[in-house]
Structures are given as structure tokens and as C-alpha cells.
Amino acid sequence: MKVYELRNVSYRYPTGEWALRGISMEVERGETLAIVGPNGAGKTTLLKLMDALVMPTEGEILFEGKLITEDTMTDKEFRRKVGFLFQNPDVMLFSATVLEDVAFGPVHLWGKERGLKRAREELRRLGIEKLADRHPYSLSGGEKKKASIACVTAMEPEVLLLDEPTRDLDLRNRNFVLDMIRSWKGERKTVVVVTHDLRLIRLADRVYVVNKEILFEGTPRELFSRPELIERANLDVPEIVRLFHELGINEIPLSVGEAVEILRGLLQR
Amino acid sequence: MGFLEETAREVLEFTTNAVFSERYARRDGLLQRIDPRVKVVSLVVIVATVVSLERIDLILAFYFLALALAVLSRLPVIEFTKRVWVFIPIFTGVIALPSIFMIPGEPAFHLFGLTASREGIRWAVLFTLRVATAVSYAILFTMTSRWNDIVSALASFRIPGMVITITTLTYRYIFLLAKLLLDAMHARRARLAGELGMVESWKEAGKHIGATFIKANALGEDLYYAMLSRGYANEIEPLREFKAGKVDYAFSAFTVLLVVLTFAFTRGLL
Numbered sequence: 001m002k003v004y005e006l007r008n009v010s011y012r013y014p015t016g017e018w019a020l021r022g023i024s025m026e027v028e029r030g031e032t033l034a035i036v037g038p039n040g041a042g043k044t045t046l047l048k049l050m051d052a053l054v055m056p057t058e059g060e061i062l063f064e065g066k067l068i069t070e071d072t073m074t075d076k077e078f079r080r081k082v083g084f085l086f087q088n089p090d091v092m093l094f095s096a097t098v099l100e101d102v103a104f105g106p107v108h109l110w111g112k113e114r115g116l117k118r119a120r121e122e123l124r125r126l127g128i129e130k131l132a133d134r135h136p137y138s139l140s141g142g143e144k145k146k147a148s149i150a151c152v153t154a155m156e157p158e159v160l161l162l163d164e165p166t167r168d169l170d171l172r173n174r175n176f177v178l179d180m181i182r183s184w185k186g187e188r189k190t191v192v193v194v195t196h197d198l199r200l201i202r203l204a205d206r207v208y209v210v211n212k213e214i215l216f217e218g219t220p221r222e223l224f225s226r227p228e229l230i231e232r233a234n235l236d237v238p239e240i241v242r243l244f245h246e247l248g249i250n251e252i253p254l255s256v257g258e259a260v261e262i263l264r265g266l267l268q269r
Numbered sequence: 270m271g272f273l274e275e276t277a278r279e280v281l282e283f284t285t286n287a288v289f290s291e292r293y294a295r296r297d298g299l300l301q302r303i304d305p306r307v308k309v310v311s312l313v314v315i316v317a318t319v320v321s322l323e324r325i326d327l328i329l330a331f332y333f334l335a336l337a338l339a340v341l342s343r344l345p346v347i348e349f350t351k352r353v354w355v356f357i358p359i360f361t362g363v364i365a366l367p368s369i370f371m372i373p374g375e376p377a378f379h380l381f382g383l384t385a386s387r388e389g390i391r392w393a394v395l396f397t398l399r400v401a402t403a404v405s406y407a408i409l410f411t412m413t414s415r416w417n418d419i420v421s422a423l424a425s426f427r428i429p430g431m432v433i434t435i436t437t438l439t440y441r442y443i444f445l446l447a448k449l450l451l452d453a454m455h456a457r458r459a460r461l462a463g464e465l466g467m468v469e470s471w472k473e474a475g476k477h478i479g480a481t482f483i484k485a486n487a488l489g490e491d492l493y494y495a496m497l498s499r500g501y502a503n504e505i506e507p508l509r510e511f512k513a514g515k516v517d518y519a520f521s522a523f524t525v526l527l528v529v530l531t532f533a534f535t536r537g538l539l
Contacts, residue, residue: 053494079500086498091491094441096417100508107508108500116508135291135416137444151499 001029002065003159003190004050009059011045019045021213023059030188032181034195034204034220038234041211043194044087047161050192051084080109083157087164089144093136098147099123101136105155122154142173149180160184162193166200178203198238202254209233225252280447293412298342300413304517305422311524312410316403318528325391327531328398334527335405342413349412353405357397365393416440421509434505442488450481 004027011020019042027033035043048054049061052072061068063078072078086092095101099119107115123129128146131139139147145165152160165181166174174197181203184191193200201207207223209216209232216229223229224241237245240259244252249266253259294301300308319331339349370380374388411419424433454477465473 048494051498053497073497074502076500079498082498084495084498086491086495088491090445091488091495094438094492094496096415096420096437096441100417103508104496104501104505105499107506108502112506112508137441155499 003027003029003063004192005062005065006049007060007062009049009056009061011042011049011054012057018212020049020210023210023214025208025214025217027190027192029190031205032185032191032193032203034193034201034207035210036195036201036207036223036233036235037210037215038232043210044163046210047084047163047192047194051082051161052078053084076109079105080155081157082159082161083152083155084161085148085152085163085165087167089141089148090136092148092151093139093144096135097132098128098134098136098139098150099132101147102132102150102154105151109155118156119150119154122150126150126153141168142170142176145169145173146176149177153180157189159190160192162191162195164194164196166195166197174199196235198236201235220254221252224254225250278451280444291415293342293344294415294418296343298344298413300338300342300409302516303520304511304513305414305418306425306511307513307517307521308410308414309419309422309426311520312406314524314528315406318531319402319406320399322399322531322535323395324535325395325398327535328395328402332398332402332405335402335409338409339405342409344409344412349405349408352408352412353401356404357401361393361397365396368396369393417509421511425511430504430506437505438492442485442492446481446485446488449484450477453477453480 004025006023006025009020009023010018012018023046035046037043045054049056050063052061052063052068052075055068055070063072063082093101095104099116102123103115103119105115106118109115110118120129120132123132126146126149128143128150131143131147134143136144136147149165162181165177169177178199181191181193181200185203193204195201201220201223204220207216207218207220208214209223209229211232215232216223216226223233224238227237227245230237240256241252244259244262249262251262253262315331319328322328322331336346336350339346369385369389369392370383372386372389372392374386377385377387377390379385414422420433420437423436424430457473457477
């Protein structure tokens, strides 16, 4: 079943500059989709369009078969179903304490008592209950990211829109985010992630390369088989992929383990 | 270090150490145990009483009471006193000092051809003490209360949700923007050889302020989207609920008794 259907969507900034032109894409329920592209390619705008925060200048977006309109902006059911993790956690943490920030969405959806209970549960589930009474200003970068993830997951969304979730994080916190995405994938939640992180791209079922328009749609393996596309997407080519390109091997591995398997197979032949 | 850089650094240092750590508000002292609603009402009543007093000895008594409350609330008295008196010279200099020479009365001394009157001096001391005492109670309140408690207390007085939301957001982001400003100034300093002249320094400060406004605008837009994305519909419900206990009733009774006794004393009933 299609969760999102974008039909020829374009978006123009108030300055008159086009952010996106003629985007048509579909997102299936339960899939993990990566959107990659250079800076200023309109990726974040695309997520905002999918979260009904801004409306397309041209074209239309359907969510679960229903057209997204201005009314969707304040539709509680839509807000519960779709969670948006912003790139900058500082914009997500605006209350006096972390608990109040995590409870913000649930309280708006379900009222004070149930909302607070849900927020406490989520903080406990993510292992950050000790942050509950802290002011967001006093948190470290990793703690802010975890708290902002809790803000989204406390609403129990079925669809997660993630904008550069691993950016500016150290290894441990990056692994935390990757594990979260793996668990959502395991729960068959729909995940749309804008990223430059190769480890995240590897997790995706499909990848779109966007630079104001769609340049490519396919699997991560297909993307890494096309060096010219990787360059246009302004992505780092993984060393292991570069090695296979240099050796002229058509089969492209997405991990060291896969590379070992391919090389073993070639040697045996 | 330029004026703007120094100001941003001071603001950040003060907020990080004193406000966000909430180290005094988390201590187990007398005022920390009191319901913030009781504290708000008591503060307003005590400050109103202090500013209406004409007698220096009574104002001094209120000032020493504030010091006693600071000790009972486990606040460092020296730091508390410094916080109060750092603002006082500004008031004294701008308002109270000229009045020494402007209020007519019995001459006390002459300075640069001006005559200071005894009435003028008395008024300046009275004014300074009133301000210092009122500020002492306000600082007592803020040092012993956590920000979310203050906000929730205001909400329970039926102050419109929009006002509280704006206050909370201002409080949250003004320091973030100050940090951005300081980072930008450090980045500039890292590329600067030697010192800038005053005019150049102010020009640079203007550029920084302009850039900070642009960043604030972008941040504000994304912040609104982040709220909207989580179901915001132009209203934020305060989450904290308070329940008054014995200590709150006792403190309320103490405040009422203090005010009644003060007025009885000033009217010669005692």
C-alpha cells in the first residue's frame, strides 16, 4: 500500500527561486527510503512538503490516498501518524524541561494525563529518563538528539521523516540513531531519511538522488554502481566501492563482509 | 575584547552558571520548599509594602529579613548581595544622586557650586534602599525557583497561554542566540590580527547583530514548523500542577502578619 504519492510536485520559495521541480515519487508502507543530494538540493523542503508544513506551488501530494491540503496542517490524525525529526535539535526543544518537550506532542494529541504518562514511558524506553527535568539548553549534542528523537517517537508515529539524523554526532550517538532506524525497520514502520551518511544509505530499501529534480531512483547497490551519480549527489564513495570500481568488478558490495564474499567467489572461480 | 563580545560572554556565563544549572533552586532550603504560587503572591505583596514605606529603619528591617531568608534558603549571602547591589549604582547614579542637589531643604554640603540638601540626601538613601530591598526579594524568588515552576505558577494565575509561550520561547532562545553571536565573534577574532579601532569594532558589532537577526528569523520559522509538526494549535497547556502544603500556609500567614504589623507600626497603632 502506498503511504505517499507525489504527483509532479514543485515548490518555489517566497524569494521566487525554485526549490523543487516536477517531483513524482511513491513511498510504500514499511519501506525505508533514503533521499540524497548536494546541499541546497531541496531535500529538507521535500520532507516539509511530506509533513504538510508547507504546501506545493504546483502538483499534489497524497497521504494514504488522501490529498494533503492546508487543513492537513492541523489534522490530529495526520500529526499522530507522521513524525518529523528536524536536523537541528534546538528547534525541537523549546520548553523549560526535556519532559515537557517530549510531552508536547502527546499532550496535544491525547491530553495532559495520558500525554505525560506516554512521555515518561518514552524517556524510559530510550534510557534517557535522567534528562527529564533538565533544561534543553544544558544538554550535550548527543543528548539533544536523543531527546528530540523521544519527542517524535512519543507520538507513536507510523511514518518517520528524518532530516540528517546522524549529522554532527559522535560515533556512539550515530550508532544509537542507526540502531533506532534498524528497530523501526524491524517494526515495519515507514522511514524516509534525508542523509549524506553512507551507513544510513545502506540501510535503505530504495534511494532517490535529488537535486531540485529527481536524478535517480533505485537500490543503494544500483546507486553505488554508478560513480557519476554518486558524484552528482555529492556523496563520498566508500573506499570498498572505489576499490571494486578500480578492479573493474561489476558486483558492488555494501559492506566489508559482502566484499569478502564477492572476492572469495571470484578467487574460487 | 569588544563591548558586544564581553556582553554576550557575560550573559552566557551568568545564565549557564546561575540560571540553567538551577543549582540554588535545587537546594533543600526554606524558599525552595514553598509553592511558587505562594512565592509569587508573597513577593508582590512584600515589594508593594516596601515601596510604600517612608521610614528608612523599616526598609532596613525588610532588607535584613531578605538576607535572613537567603541564609535559610541556603543561598551564598555574598553572591546574593553582589547580585542585588550590582544594579543599584546605576539607579543611584541616574535618579537618586541628582535629587540630592535638586530637592530643596536645609544645606548639608557644597560640591562644584551645587548645594546638597539634607532632605535630598534622605530621599536618595530612601530611594536606593527601597530599590535594593525590592530587588533583593525579586532575586530571592528567582534564585530559589526553577524556571518551569515559575512558568507554571504564572499559568495558574490565568495569565494567557500565548504570553507564557512567548516568555518561555524568549527565555529558551535568547541564550542560544547569544551563544551563536559569541561563536561568530570568536570566529572573527580567530581571523583577526591586532585590535580593531572603536569605530571599526562597532561596525563589526553591527554586522554581527544583523547576522544574528537573520539566524533568529530562520530559527523562528523552523521552530514554528517543529511545533506544528507535533500538533501545535496556537495553545500550550501548562503541565505542572501544584498542591499547597503546611509550609505554604505557614509562609502565607507569615507574609500577611508581616504586612499587617508593618502598617500597624507606621500608623502608630503599635
